[in-house]
Amino acid sequence: MPVGGHRNAARRPRTLPRSGLTLTVFHHPSSDVEAHVAPLRRLKGYRLVCRAQQEAAAGIRASRVGAVLWELAPGRRPNWRRLKSLAQGMPIVSYSADPAAVVATRSREIGFDTHLSAPLNPVEIAHQIAVAAPADLATRWQRSRVSLARYLNRVEPLIEMTRHVGAPLEPGSVAEALVSRAAAWLPAPSWTVVGLDAVGAATLLASWRLPLELEKAVCSVGGRVLRSGLEYGVRDLRDDLPGRDVPAIAIIAFPLRCRGRGVGAVIGVDTSPSAKVPAVPASVSAAIRVLFEPAAVALDNATRMQRAQALTVTDDLTQLYNSRYLSEVLRREGKRALRTHQPLSLLFIDLDGFKGINDTHGHLYGSRALVEAGAVIRDCARETDVVARFGGDEFVMLLPDTASDGALVVADRVRAHIAEHVFLEAEGYNFRLTGSAGVATLPDNVPTVERLLQAADDAMYWVKAHGKDGIQLAGC
Secondary structure, three states: OOOOOOOOOOOOOOOOOOOOEEEEEEEOOOOOHHHHHHHHHOOOOEEEEEEEHHHOOOOOOOOOEEEEEEEOOOOOOOOHHHHHHHHOOOOEEEEEOOOOHHHHHHHHHHOOOEEEEOOOOHHHHHHHHHHHOOOOHHHHHHHHHHHHHHHHOOHHHHHHHHHHHHOOOOHHHHHHHHHHHHHHHOOOOEEEEEEEOOOOOEEEEEEEOOOHHHHHHHHHHHHHHHHHOOOEEEOOHHHOOOOOOOOOOEEEEEEEEEOOEEEEEEEEEEOOOOOOOOOOOHHHHHHHHHHHHHHHHHHHHHHHHHHHHHHHHEOOOOOOEOHHHHHHHHHHHHHHHHHHOOOEEEEEEEEEOHHHHHHHHOHHHHHHHHHHHHHHHHHOOOOOOEEEEEEOOEEEEEEEOOOHHHHHHHHHHHHHHHHHOOEOHHHOOOEOOEEEEEEEEEOOOOOOHHHHHHHHHHHHHHHHHOOOOOEEEOOO
16 A cells, blocks of 8 residues: 555556566568657656667667567568577567568567567567566566556457467467467466367467476476366475476466366476466456457367368278378378379378288177277378278379389388388287288379279289289389
8 A cells, every 4th residue: 555645656657668677679671660650759757769670680789678679571481599699688689560460470470579569569668578577477467467467458469369369270280379478478488279089188289488308297287277277376386287297387377168177277487496386466467367268169169170171081991081181181182292293192001911801800809800900000201191091901192293213112111111010909909900002193193083993902802812011103
C-alpha cells in the first residue's frame, strides 16, 4: 500500500522502459521509419536511435541498451555477431508493417527473440525488456506480473494468437505458431508444446531453444499436465520426479483444453533451478487461459483432421501406407519423373515362408510378424521414399530420383535385413523369414509409369521361381 504523505506513491507502475535506456532501430532504407517509430518519439524516458540497416556494421555504441529492433524485409539478413554485441544481452526483436503470419514465422526461423508489428507499440517493447531481464524462472514471473497482466489483457495479443494458430492445418505447424507466441510474450528461456500422438502418448510437437537432452523430461511433464488439466510449476524438477537421470531444471506449464479434455500443454523451461516455485498471479493465469483458448481449438482440430486423413491412407495393421495411397503417389511421382527427366524406381517385396507362421502359430502371430516386417522395411527407406503394404505379405517401396543401380542396392539391403531379423522374438519364438524383391525403374527398363508396378511384380515372381531370397531387375 502507498505511504501517506507522498503525492506520487500511488501512481500506476510504469509500463515503459526506465529512464536512460536506448532503443536502436535498424530500418530498411526505403521504409517509412518515422511512421513506424512515431509512437515511441512522443514518449519520454528513453533514447531512440534510428539507423539504416547497412549501418549495422558501423561502430554504433550505446549504454544501458533496452532493445535492438530490426525491420524484417526481403533480401536482408542481420549480422548476428554485430547485433548481439549491440544488444548487450537485451532483446533483439524484428518488426514489420506486414501483418501476415508468415512474416513472424520467418522472424523465428532467422532467430529473433520475437516479432512486432509497425507502428511500434511502446507497451510491447517495455514487455520485451521485462521478459529479457536476467533472473531465475520464479523471479522472471514475479518481475513481469504487472506488465504481463496489462499486456495480455489487451485485445491485440488475442487477435495475433488467433491469426497465427488459425492458418496452419497440421498439429506440428499449429504448435510451432503457438510456441513462437509464447516465446515472445511469456518470461522463460525456452518453450515447448507437448501434444498427443496417435496412441494417446505425450509427444513433443514444437520447441524453442529447448536442449535436446531435456526433451524426454519435458514430455513427461507435458503428459502430467495433460492428464491433470492443471497449471504446474516446480523450482527443481528433481523435487517432483524420481530417478537419477532427472535434470535440475525449473518448469512452469499451462494446459491446453478443448471440448472438455486436454489436448496439449505449453511448458516454459529454465535450465537452472529457481530459488522458489514459479508462481502465476490469478489475473495473469486467467489472461493466459483466454489467450491459449484459440490455440487449443486449432490444435484439436488439426489433430482430428490428421487422424482422419491417416485412416484413409494408412494400413491398419502395419501403419505403413496402403495400396490406395500408393496408387496416388505412384501416379504423381511418375508424372514428376517424366517432367523432370529423373528416374523413379519401385521395389516389390514378398516374404518367403510367411505362410508357415500362420499355419504353425495362427493368424494373430502372423499379423505380428507382418508388423515387424513392415518396420524392418521402413528402416531401410529414406525420408523421401514411400513404403506401403500392398496386401497380405507383399510390400512396395517407391524410390524417387533413384536409378536402377541405386534401387538394386536398396533392394539387397532390404533382403539382407529381413534375413537377419528374428521374428516373434518378444513372444519367445525364433522364426526366420527371407524376402524376394523385384525392381523396376522408369525409364531405364520400363517405358511408362503404368507398367512400373507390374514389371516389379513380375521380377519378384522370377525370384520366387528361382530359389527365393534374392533380388531381380525387371527386363534382365
